[in-house]
Amino acid sequence: xxxxxxxxxxxxxxxxxxxxxxxxxxxxxxxxxxxxxxxxxxxxxxxxxxxxxxxxxxxxxxxxxxxxxxxxxxxxxxxxxxxxxxxxxxxxxxxxxxxxxxxxxxxxxxxxxxxxxxxxxxxxxxxxxxxxxxxxxxxxxxxxxxxxxxxxxxxxxxxxxxxxxxxxxxxxxxxxxxxxxxxxxxxxxxxxxxxxxxxxxxxxxxxxxxxxxxxxxxxxxxxxxxxxxxxxxxxxxxxxxxxxxxxxxxxxxxxxxxxxxxxxxxxxxxxxxxxxxxxxxxxxxxxxxxxxxxxxxxxxxx
Amino acid sequence: xxxxxxxxxxxxxxxxxxxxxxxxxxxxxxxxxxxxxxxxxxxxxxxxxxxxxxxxxxxxxxxxxxxxxxxxxxxxxxxxxxxxxxxxxxxxxxxxxxxxxxxxxxxxxxxxxxxxxxxxxxxxxxxxxxxxxxxxxxxxxxxxxxxxxxxxxxxxxxxxxxxxxxxxxxxxxxxxxxxxxx
Amino acid sequence: xxxxxxxxxxxxxxxxxxxxxxxxxxxxxxxxxxxxxxxxxxxxxxxxxxxxxxxxxxxxxxxxxxxxxxxxxxxxxxxxxxxxxxxxxxxxxxxxxxxxxxxxxxxxxxxxxxxxxxxxxxxxxxxxxxxxxxxxxxxxxxxxxxxxxxxxxxxxxxxxxxx
Amino acid sequence: xxxxxxxxxxxxxxxxxxxxxxxxxxxxxxxxxxxxxxxxxxxxxxxxxxxxxxxxxxxxxxxxxxxxxxxxxxxxxxxxxxxxxxxxxxxxxxxxxxxxxxxxxxxxxxxxxxxxxxxxxxxxxxxxxxxxxxxxxxxxxxxxxxxxxxxxxxxxxxxxxxxxxxxxxxxxxxxxxxxxxxxxxxxxxxxxxxxxxxxxxxxxxxxxxxxxxxxxxxxxxxxxxxxxxxxxxxxxxxxxxxxxxxxxxxxxxxxxxxxxxxxxxxxxxxxxxxxxxxxxxxxxxxxx
Numbered sequence: 001x002x003x004x005x006x007x008x009x010x011x012x013x014x015x016x017x018x019x020x021x022x023x024x025x026x027x028x029x030x031x032x033x034x035x036x037x038x039x040x041x042x043x044x045x046x047x048x049x050x051x052x053x054x055x056x057x058x059x060x061x062x063x064x065x066x067x068x069x070x071x072x073x074x075x076x077x078x079x080x081x082x083x084x085x086x087x088x089x090x091x092x093x094x095x096x097x098x099x100x101x102x103x104x105x106x107x108x109x110x111x112x113x114x115x116x117x118x119x120x121x122x123x124x125x126x127x128x129x130x131x132x133x134x135x136x137x138x139x140x141x142x143x144x145x146x147x148x149x150x151x152x153x154x155x156x157x158x159x160x161x162x163x164x165x166x167x168x169x170x171x172x173x174x175x176x177x178x179x180x181x182x183x184x185x186x187x188x189x190x191x192x193x194x195x196x197x198x199x200x201x202x203x204x205x206x207x208x209x210x211x212x213x214x215x216x217x218x219x220x221x222x223x224x225x226x227x228x229x230x231x232x233x234x235x236x237x238x239x240x241x242x243x244x245x246x247x248x249x250x251x252x253x254x255x256x257x258x259x260x261x262x263x264x265x266x267x268x269x270x271x272x273x274x275x276x277x278x279x280x281x282x283x284x285x286x287x288x289x290x291x292x293x294x295x296x297x298x299x300x301x302x
Numbered sequence: 303x304x305x306x307x308x309x310x311x312x313x314x315x316x317x318x319x320x321x322x323x324x325x326x327x328x329x330x331x332x333x334x335x336x337x338x339x340x341x342x343x344x345x346x347x348x349x350x351x352x353x354x355x356x357x358x359x360x361x362x363x364x365x366x367x368x369x370x371x372x373x374x375x376x377x378x379x380x381x382x383x384x385x386x387x388x389x390x391x392x393x394x395x396x397x398x399x400x401x402x403x404x405x406x407x408x409x410x411x412x413x414x415x416x417x418x419x420x421x422x423x424x425x426x427x428x429x430x431x432x433x434x435x436x437x438x439x440x441x442x443x444x445x446x447x448x449x450x451x452x453x454x455x456x457x458x459x460x461x462x463x464x465x466x467x468x469x470x471x472x473x474x475x476x477x478x479x480x481x482x483x484x
Numbered sequence: 485x486x487x488x489x490x491x492x493x494x495x496x497x498x499x500x501x502x503x504x505x506x507x508x509x510x511x512x513x514x515x516x517x518x519x520x521x522x523x524x525x526x527x528x529x530x531x532x533x534x535x536x537x538x539x540x541x542x543x544x545x546x547x548x549x550x551x552x553x554x555x556x557x558x559x560x561x562x563x564x565x566x567x568x569x570x571x572x573x574x575x576x577x578x579x580x581x582x583x584x585x586x587x588x589x590x591x592x593x594x595x596x597x598x599x600x601x602x603x604x605x606x607x608x609x610x611x612x613x614x615x616x617x618x619x620x621x622x623x624x625x626x627x628x629x630x631x632x633x634x635x636x637x638x639x640x641x642x643x644x645x646x647x
Numbered sequence: 648x649x650x651x652x653x654x655x656x657x658x659x660x661x662x663x664x665x666x667x668x669x670x671x672x673x674x675x676x677x678x679x680x681x682x683x684x685x686x687x688x689x690x691x692x693x694x695x696x697x698x699x700x701x702x703x704x705x706x707x708x709x710x711x712x713x714x715x716x717x718x719x720x721x722x723x724x725x726x727x728x729x730x731x732x733x734x735x736x737x738x739x740x741x742x743x744x745x746x747x748x749x750x751x752x753x754x755x756x757x758x759x760x761x762x763x764x765x766x767x768x769x770x771x772x773x774x775x776x777x778x779x780x781x782x783x784x785x786x787x788x789x790x791x792x793x794x795x796x797x798x799x800x801x802x803x804x805x806x807x808x809x810x811x812x813x814x815x816x817x818x819x820x821x822x823x824x825x826x827x828x829x830x831x832x833x834x835x836x837x838x839x840x841x842x843x844x845x846x847x848x849x850x851x852x853x854x855x856x857x858x859x860x861x862x863x864x865x866x867x868x869x870x871x872x873x874x875x876x877x878x879x880x881x882x883x884x885x886x887x888x889x890x891x892x893x894x895x896x897x898x899x900x901x902x903x904x905x906x907x908x909x910x911x912x913x914x915x916x917x918x919x920x921x922x923x924x925x926x927x928x929x930x931x932x933x934x935x
Contacts, residue, residue, distance in 0.1 A: 032528070039700040040312035042319035042529040051499040051531060055542070058492035060566035062539060117517040129537075132916065194694055195765045203692045204920050206536035214539040271306045273765040274694025276917045304758035309697055318704060322620065324526070325613040326711070331718040331733070332626040335606070351889075352860075355576065355583045375579030375594075378608040380724045385732055386860065394718075399606040401572075401618035511914055511931045512721045519710070522687075523705030609721050 004094035010088035013236070015095055016226075017084050023255075024226025025049045027233065032257060038270045049226065056219035064126060064212050071124050075117045076213070076220035082113030083227045090231065090238055092254065093247035099165040104156055107164070107235075108149065114228055115141050118199070121221070122209030133209040136277055137199040140189055143284035144196070148186035149155050150292035151179045155239060157299045167239055179297040180240040185291055187265055189280065190232055194269035198281050218299045233258030333379045333394040336372050338414040342391035342432040343370060345416055349383035349392055358383060365418065365427045372412040376400060389432050422450030423459075496542065496568065497627035499531040500619060503541030503565065507558055508590070509548025512587045512609040513574040517545065519612045532619060538564040543622050545615075546601075547574040550591045551596045555598055570602045570622040570631040571595075573607050582608065600632030648674060649872045650894065651726045651805070653883035656868035658728070658861060664808075665852040668728035671808040672845045673717070673725050674872075677839040679748070679784065680709045681875035682789075682831045682838075685927045686756060692921045693769040698759050705751040708744045715741070728863070730855035738846040745846075749839050757832045761825075770825040774910040774922035777822055784906040788899045789834065790849020790926050792818050793826035800873040812844050824925040863887065874899055876927050898932040 009028070010016055028049045036043025063069055086097070089103050089110075100106075106255025115137065158175050160164040170176070189196035200208030208297070210221050237254035244250055320326065328334075345368045350358045357376035362368045383392045418427035431439070436449055448459050511558055520527040521534060535541055538561045546558065562571070576582040578595035585592040595601050602625050609617035625631045629638075649672055655662060662670075683706040690698035710720045716735055717723035725731050735741075760766055776786070781794035791798055799816040801809045817833040819826040867884040877899030886892040903926040908923050 009624055034524070035696075036528060037313050037317065038309040039523060039697050040315065040318045040704065041523045041526040041700065042317045042321075043526070044528050044531060045498075047498065048528075048531050051495040054492055054495035055499040058489075058495065058540075059568070062564060062566045194696075197694060201694060203694065203916070204917050207540065211537050212539055218540065267309075270309050270697045271763075272695070273690070273698075273763065273769055275765060275768055276915060278915065279768055298828070303762065304755055305697060305763055308701060308755050308759075317526075318523040319529055320524055322530065322613070322616060325616075328611075329715045329718070331715065333718040333724070355580070355585065357576075373580070374606045375576055375604065376582060376585070377576055377606070378582055378722065379719060380608075380722065381718065381732070382724070385727075398611055398614055401603050401605045401614060401621050506931075509931060511929060518684070518687070518705065518734065519703060521699075522707065523700050524704065524707050608719075611720060 003098070006098070007088065010095055010097040011084050015090065015092045016088045020084065020087050020227045020230045021223060024223070024230045027259070027262055028072070029224050031229075031262055034263060034266045035270055037265065040265055046083045049222075053219045053222055056214075056222065057216050059215040060219060061215035067124055067212070071120070071274050073217055075121045075124070076210075076217045076224065079114040079117035080220050080224040080227070082117070083224050084233055086110035086113075087227060087231045087234070089164070090234055091168065092234060092238065093250045099163055102162045103164050104152060104162045104167070108152065111228075111231070112141075114224055117224075118209045118221075121210075123215065125209070125212035127212050129205045129207065130209050132205050132212045133199050133207070133211065136201075136205075137209055139277060140196065140198055140280060143281045143288070144186045144189035145180045146186075146284060147292050148190065150184070151183035152239070154179045154182070154186050154295045154299045157296075168226035168243055175295065175298045176240060178291070178298050180236070182263075182288070182291040182295050183236055183240065183262070185288055186284075187232060187236070187261070188268060189284070191229060191265060193265055195272040197269070197274055198277050198280055201274055214277060229262070230258070233261050236261055270272055328398055328426065332398070333381045333384075334397045335379075335395060335399040336377065336383070336412065337375060337393050338370055338372065338397050338412060339391045339393075340370070340414045340416050342389045343414070343416050343429075344389055344391075344431060344435075345370070345429045346388065348386050348388065352382045352386045354369070354378065354380070367418055368415065368416045368429060370412075370414040372414075374411070389435060391432070419450070421452035421455050422447075423455045424452060426452045426454065428452035493627045493629070497623045500542045500570075500623040500626065501533045501535050501540055502527075503535055503538045503544050503555070503561070505544055505558065505561055507518065507546055507548040507554040507577070507578065507595075508584075509577060513547035513577075516609045516612055516631075517547075517574075517615060522617060524605045525612050525616055527616065527619075530616070530620060530623075531617075535586040537542075538562075539566065541565050542568070542626060543572055543619060544599075545572050545574055545619075546578055546595060546599075547609075547617045549577040549581045550593060550595055550598065552591060554591045555591060558598055567637060568626055568629070568631060568634050570626050571599055572603045572605060572615075572618050572622050573601045574605050574615060574618075575607055577608075579604060600636065602631045648726045648883040649870050649874075649879055650883060651728050653868040653881050654728045654861075654863050654885070654891075655869040656870060657866040657883065657885050658863050660729050660856050660861065662730045662856055663853045664850050666854050666856075667807045668845050669731045669733075669735055670726060670850050671812070672735065672842050673713075673731075674807070675721060675842045675845070676709060676713050676716075677723075679835055679842075679873040680706060680713065681927070682835050683709060685831060685924070686760075686828070689824075689921060689924050690760075690766075691804070692924045693766060695759075695763075695766055698756070698766070701751065701755050701759075705748055705756070708747055712741050712744045727855065728861050729854070729857035732854070734854055735846070737848065738849050741846060742843065745839050745843050749836065750837055752832065752839070754897070760828050760832065768826070769918070769921060770828060771823060773824045773918050774925055775821075775823045776906060776910050776912060778820070780909045781906070784909060785902050785921065786877070786906045786926075788873070788875075789827055789830045790877065790906065792816060792901050793830045794822035795820040798878075800871050804871065806870075806872060808845060809841075811931050812841050812848075814841065823850050824833075824921055829831045860889075863891075863895055876900055876929060876932075877903060898929070900927070900929040900932040904928045904930075904933060 029046055033043040087109050089097055119134045119138045122130040155167050156162050159170045192200050237257040241257045355376045355378050357373050359371050381394055384394050420432045571639045573595050581590050581592040584590045603622045605614050651898050683702055687699045687702040714720045717725050778795045781791050781796050797818045801814050802816050817830050819830050863885045865887045869882045872879050880897040882895040883891050884893040907923050
């Protein structure tokens with residue numbers, strides 16, 4: 001199989017769109033159902049995320065007056081393409097894409113694209129709420145990226161390489177644990193969950209930065225968010241969960257680990273109120289900073 | 303911590319949600335849509351008077367019938383009409399009115415027809431008294447003939463009785479068959 | 485109707501997103517919408533989500549009397565809802581003005597004269613399960629393609645094709 | 648209720664004791680439901696969905712009780728001039744709901760609002776209204792009591808059965824959103840106690856002092872009552888007809904909403920929603 005084909009397969013089928021969309025559906029449903037059960041409610045039926053996206057696909061798109069049509073419609077596509085491409089280079093078992101030197105850097109850049117798309121979506125929508133949401137999203141990404149990037153870079157430091165496969169082969173030690181905790185610290189804000197659901201605070205700014213989106217573009221944003229959730233959980237599993245020599249077992253372990261991480265994050269989200277932007281920022285720069293410093297120190301003393 | 307304990311407890315308990323088909327029961331005191339009993343109505347108009355949103359009104363077909371009209375799209379379900387109805391012809395059923403496709407124009411409009419009856423004495427069409435009221439008024443069985451009278455004839459009959467009671471003994475009572483003004 | 489259209493139609497019924505609009509209500513209907521989200525009624529079991537922006541909504545819940553100032557706002561917000569859409573009127577006020585009828589600033593006319601209303605939920609205020617029932621009914625109309633705005637749209641399309 | 652009290656004052660009607668008790672019960676149940684609604688919306692405003700769910704589960708118990716007594720969840724229609732329209736035939740049946748309410752408030756709602764670090768981070772020191780500002784802006788009700796002003800019509804000018812049942816007002820000096828939460832939460836506990844005592848001491852007797860539609864003579868009256876959001880003021884003038892010549896209502900929201908202005912100055916945008924929610928604004932009530 002030529003390299004181009006393997007990339008296409010990785011993006012479109014495994015572990016890309018065809019695999020990630022149903023998994024994202026499952027994970028989103030799991031989160032919503034768990035939240036509902038924790039709150040003593042019945043919760044949505046299993047098909048709910050699917051119905052939401054399908055319904056949005058069948059709706060009219062209203063484009064606000066004075067908005068650049070091209071950018072407005074391109075943003076969700078770019079966002080979806082970027083997360084799918086990012087997922088395609090995560091070395092899940094059976095991924096046809098060969099591991100390249102420096103693919104971690106590519107991955108980290110691709111993971112920033114959906115955030116940028118959200119920020120831009122807020123700004124191009126010409127809605128003041130969208131602009132506030134975009135501003136919050138941008139500032140928050142400055143905050144949570146400190147522990148998030150440090151967790152990955154610490155692992156790369158230990159592995160001595162910016163290659164995903166090398167990361168998986170690092171022998172287990174205290175750095176793994178510390179880096180995993182640092183990663184988990186950043187996860188709620190990356191997933192825009194409580195107490196860091198500041199950019200999509202529905203009672204403060206009505207909706208998140210896609211407030212002016214409707215119909216298929218909104219559906220693409222939802223899909224892109226679902227795949228981002230898959231990407232984050234699977235990235236955590238691939239980097240921090242010990243691998244067995246049998247790839248099929250690995251896959252099951254990764255999926256279960258992803259669901260467990262989601263469960264933990266959801267539990268935190270359900271038991272907390274939303275913080276203010278300054279509080280979240282301070283939290284990430286103080287506690288995230290301390291966690292990052294300890295992790296980096298551990299990589300050095302090892 | 304209290305929240306964490308609560309939500310973990312919720313996870314262990316069955317959910318508190320009720321399915322759409324299994325909603326909380328409607329208490330017997332619930333004030334739902336109006337029901338009207340034409341056989342008890344005297345068309346006195348008290349309900350239309352006390353109704354703040356003017357959901358009740360009367361129309362008449364002179365000499366034939368009086369109609370009681372109710373429009374649900376104007377009702378505030380306060381229950382004043384039920385409370386003030388002297389003959390208990392109106393009752394707020396505990397059934398919850400369901401959603402409907404048109405209420406603005408021709409939603410639930412109740413119309414209740416009260417047929418007029420000719421007076422057995424003068425023949426004037428009038429709203430008959432409810433059977434229960436008549437039974438209460440004529441319980442003794444006296445003046446049975448007045449049951450079918452119109453209000454004016456009843457008044458006339460009552461005043462005639464009163465007049466006769468003051469007549470000196472031996473005087474001839476007023477002649478039957480006098481007509482009241484119409 | 486092909487498979488995809490069928491799936492989309494079913495999705496419209498199973499995922500009705502709500503936008504709430506207070507046209508001049510006494511708050512009674514609004515405080516009865518909030519319990520819909522609470523554990524007992526849990527609107528999420530029917531896929532209902534409450535959204536703050538009309539752009540995300542399928543069904544507009546309108547409560548309250550039509551007033552001089554809210555008439556234009558209702559029209560503006562209704563136009564922002566991407567089709568297909570349905571309108572649910574809550575309580576007696578939208579249909580007649582209820583006790584507020586006759587007040588100088590209240591238009592004592594039916595909401596139907598301003599936007600096409602699909603479902604009326606009587607009550608003052610309606611019980612939460614009646615509101616839930618009304619939303620479910622509107623969602624069913626959306627699936628069948630028989631809300632007033634959908635039928636109007638079809639007519640316009642036909643008219644365009646004929647002329 | 649306030650309107651009926653004003654009309655009764657004009658006509659010189661004294662309502663029976665049972666009616667006064669039932670009115671007290673309904674007024675306090677209404678306060679419970681209003682405060683719970685407020686607490687739920689407040690929790691939602693700081694993004695605390697789980698707390699909202701717990702509070703609304705409690706609120707449904709209050710709504711059930713109100714519906715069982717009056718026949719409607721919101722529009723009670725209990726009062727008439729001269730007394731009340733409906734009886735509470737079985738007072739003991741409503742006690743379990745009160746127990747559940749007291750338990751839920753004491754074990755979940757109050758500890759969460761006062762101990763959960765994220766909830767405290769959003770409410771403590773936010774939207775401060777000092778005692779001097781509270782006087783200047785003439786706020787009433789829980790907002791005033793959270794700023795250290797001990798004003799409560801139920802205590803200052805007891806009406807209905809409040810003097811008999813004994814009543815303690817809740818006052819906090821801090822004046823921030825947290826203080827308003829605590830004042831309302833403790834008021835709910837006091838309401839539960841009042842309702843319980845009123846239900847247990849419901850004396851037999853007539854429900855109404857008058858029969859049918861009462862005649863209101865020429866006259867005027869002003870009445871103040873403590874509504875859930877604060878002091879409600881009614882002025883009613885009668886010319887002896889079937890409907891009053893003039894009714895002037897000043898609702899608590901009418902004075903509390905402008906007081907948001909000194910609270911929000913210098914606060915971040917994110918806190919705006921919880922600050923304006925903390926005075927429990929009823930926008931519809933300001934339409935005068």
